[in-house]
Amino acid sequence: MGKEHLQASLRYRPQFFRDVLGQPAVVRVLQNSIKFGKVSSSYLFAGQRGTGKTSVARVFAKVLNCDDRKEHEPCGVCDSCLNITSSCDPNVIELDAASHGLKEDIAELQKMAVQVPYPGKKKVVILDEVHMVTPQGQNAFLKLLEEPPKEVIFILVTTEPTKLLNTILSRCFRLDFRAISVPEVEKSLRRIFADAQVQVEDSVIRMLLNNSEGSLRDMQQVADQLILMADGRLTEQLVSDLLGYMSVDQYKELAFLLCCKDFGQWVDGIAEMFESGADLSYVLTKCLPNLIRDFRCSTCVDDDWDYLSGIAHSSFKKNVALTLEEMDLLQQAMEDVWEMNRMGSPPRLCMEVFYAKFLDEARYQAKCGS
Numbered sequence: 001m002g003k004e005h006l007q008a009s010l011r012y013r014p015q016f017f018r019d020v021l022g023q024p025a026v027v028r029v030l031q032n033s034i035k036f037g038k039v040s041s042s043y044l045f046a047g048q049r050g051t052g053k054t055s056v057a058r059v060f061a062k063v064l065n066c067d068d069r070k071e072h073e074p075c076g077v078c079d080s081c082l083n084i085t086s087s088c089d090p091n092v093i094e095l096d097a098a099s100h101g102l103k104e105d106i107a108e109l110q111k112m113a114v115q116v117p118y119p120g121k122k123k124v125v126i127l128d129e130v131h132m133v134t135p136q137g138q139n140a141f142l143k144l145l146e147e148p149p150k151e152v153i154f155i156l157v158t159t160e161p162t163k164l165l166n167t168i169l170s171r172c173f174r175l176d177f178r179a180i181s182v183p184e185v186e187k188s189l190r191r192i193f194a195d196a197q198v199q200v201e202d203s204v205i206r207m208l209l210n211n212s213e214g215s216l217r218d219m220q221q222v223a224d225q226l227i228l229m230a231d232g233r234l235t236e237q238l239v240s241d242l243l244g245y246m247s248v249d250q251y252k253e254l255a256f257l258l259c260c261k262d263f264g265q266w267v268d269g270i271a272e273m274f275e276s277g278a279d280l281s282y283v284l285t286k287c288l289p290n291l292i293r294d295f296r297c298s299t300c301v302d303d304d305w306d307y308l309s310g311i312a313h314s315s316f317k318k319n320v321a322l323t324l325e326e327m328d329l330l331q332q333a334m335e336d337v338w339e340m341n342r343m344g345s346p347p348r349l350c351m352e353v354f355y356a357k358f359l360d361e362a363r364y365q366a367k368c369g370s
């Protein structure tokens with residue numbers, strides 16, 4: 001497959017420890033375990049999605065089996081490294097527990113794991129989404145961990161370590177992967193756009209980062225979509241049209257509507273958003289909470305702040321006319337209509353009910369208070 005056809009998340013998948021983004025502590029621990037000959041027989045890689053857990057597991061497997069290891073990095077060119085890169089190395093077994101949750105499959109795994117690897121090699125079993133394994137499966141698996149077959153290393157990968165049995169947790173050397181920081185995601189995004197020779201406005205990068213939530217993989221996938229549509233230049237308008245992300249100006253408009261306390265104006269504003277093709281479900285579940293969070297921050301910080309909406313601090317100070325009590329009511333009304341939305345009410349209706357609830361409650365409280 002040509003390099004240009006690979007998705008960004010695969011194209012930029014780290015092949016060496018030095019390429020792993022945002023996990024210096026994890027990388028140091030793994031490299032040191034090799035350096036000092038203290039490789040454990042089972043690891044738990046825990047952390048939110050898109051933070052590089054399986055990629056790191058593969059790099060680790062590569063270093064362990066590389067024929068020409070250099071400074072605790074794989075060489076990248078020996079047969080073993082090449083086979084692992086293309087997922088066809090018999091010593092590295094990768095299983096997705098989401099589809100292997102049953103006890104019988106663990107028995108299968110047991111059989112596979114006891115097959116001895118080639119001399120001088122380690123067998124590395126990467127069990128992805130391991131929290132999906134049933135409790136019976138986990139118990140069966142525990143036996144493997146208690147008496148690990150020789151030369152076998154288990155790497156359990158999970159986004160939800162709390163769903164694992166304590167007996168499993170206590171058998172594993174646990175490494176926590178942290179969310180990828182904003183500057184790291186930014187660096188990666190800029191590199192992807194530069195490699196694809198797409199010009200990007202800074203405000204676009206800002207918009208994407210505000211939606212990144214620490215998952216590098218998600219952002220790389222978004223970048224891929226955008227590159228296909230960009231035609232060499234990526235504008236705020238295009239991102240807003242393609243992904244439904246809100247631009248700073250749209251956030252300002254929403255902030256203005258929230259503060260106006262006029263139901264007619266709110267409904268008209270929502271109608272306008274709807275007609276311009278905005279994804280109101282996204283506005284309801286993502287933009288509203290972002291903005292309410294920003295309102296709150298603006299009351300307790302004095303200077304520039306990393307606002308999720310991208311609105312400038314001075315603009316918040318000048319234009320936001322909400323009391324702390326009103327912010328509480330907005331939050332409450334929003335959470336109430338989320339429930340409606342979950343039960344299937346259309347987002348446009350939810351947006352309207354949200355504001356009606358807020359105004360009603362604000363008026364009621366004003367009456368009680370006076």
Ligand SMILES: [Zn+2]
Pocket residue numbers: 065066067068069074075076077078079080081082
């Ligand atoms: Zn190698």
